[in-house]
Amino acid sequence: MKIALIGYGKMGREIEKIALQRGHEIVCTIDINEEDKFQTDSFRSADVAIEFTSPKSALSNYRNAFAADVPVVSGTTGWLEHLDEIIKECEVNGKTFFYASNFSLGVNLFFALNNYLAKLMNRFTDYDVSMEETHHIHKLDAPSGTAITLAEDIISNIDRKSGWILDDNNTTDSTGHDLKIKSFREGEVPGIHTVIYESEADIIKITHDAKSRKGFALGAVLAAEFTKGKKGFLGMKDMLGNL
Numbered sequence: 001m002k003i004a005l006i007g008y009g010k011m012g013r014e015i016e017k018i019a020l021q022r023g024h025e026i027v028c029t030i031d032i033n034e035e036d037k038f039q040t041d042s043f044r045s046a047d048v049a050i051e052f053t054s055p056k057s058a059l060s061n062y063r064n065a066f067a068a069d070v071p072v073v074s075g076t077t078g079w080l081e082h083l084d085e086i087i088k089e090c091e092v093n094g095k096t097f098f099y100a101s102n103f104s105l106g107v108n109l110f111f112a113l114n115n116y117l118a119k120l121m122n123r124f125t126d127y128d129v130s131m132e133e134t135h136h137i138h139k140l141d142a143p144s145g146t147a148i149t150l151a152e153d154i155i156s157n158i159d160r161k162s163g164w165i166l167d168d169n170n171t172t173d174s175t176g177h178d179l180k181i182k183s184f185r186e187g188e189v190p191g192i193h194t195v196i197y198e199s200e201a202d203i204i205k206i207t208h209d210a211k212s213r214k215g216f217a218l219g220a221v222l223a224a225e226f227t228k229g230k231k232g233f234l235g236m237k238d239m240l241g242n243l
Ligand SMILES: NC(=O)C1=CN([C@@H]2O[C@H](COP(=O)(O)OP(=O)(O)OC[C@H]3O[C@@H](n4cnc5c(N)ncnc54)[C@H](O)[C@@H]3O)[C@@H](O)[C@H]2O)C=CC1
Pocket: 006, 007, 008, 009, 010, 011, 012, 030, 031, 032, 033, 034, 052, 053, 054, 055, 057, 061, 074, 075, 076, 077, 078, 100, 101, 102, 103, 104, 145, 216
């Protein structure tokens, strides 16, 4: 199939490699200050555009791709306060948009495990729950999109938690109702997420540790293959089913 890449950074390049290995063609690559390419025939010829850019640029990229009638698969994080608007624009105007805070199969299995563990721990009120995530020093957003997805799943299953907060040493939560997330930025770490349940007696931890960006990139290409020819708002549950 014909793929356009919006964003040609760490993820864009990794996606290009995997897309070519899987026999796809990259018909257009758009990076920063290249918005005029959205109006080109090569962009318009794409079956799907895969977008990995930055929190500030994601929304306008989606709108530019919708205007060119090209379906979008995106993994950009840090803009999700606008998700409902974009879903509405996509659905009202008959466009196609696939979003995931994390495209890797391993992380999506980890999401399922996190949900199961949260349901189990709901009645064991001696345990407090918190999270940690570690990424490379170039990352612009904190906490990570994946950490927010994990936190939202915990909050919907654990009655004693009603929200999440970034635990940056200045954080105070006298009620204990907020799930604390610590974000660490170190070297070139692709992404580590840990969910921690702690009581006076012991600690239970589950961790996903990405060895590289390959899993994210493969998931994004598989999502593009799944998206071709479909309409509306799509996500990993549509592609993988209920895990
Ligand atoms: N959902 C997932 O599975 C994953 C999501 N991500 C997210 O993807 C995003 C990108 O990550 P990386 O590739 O590591 O970042 P990066 O900084 O290496 O690459 C981003 C690229 O986007 C370009 N860009 C910036 N503004 C643009 C614009 N207006 N139009 C077109 N291109 C523009 C930059 O010049 C750069 O080349 C981040 O939000 C990150 O959190 C990253 C890995 C996996």
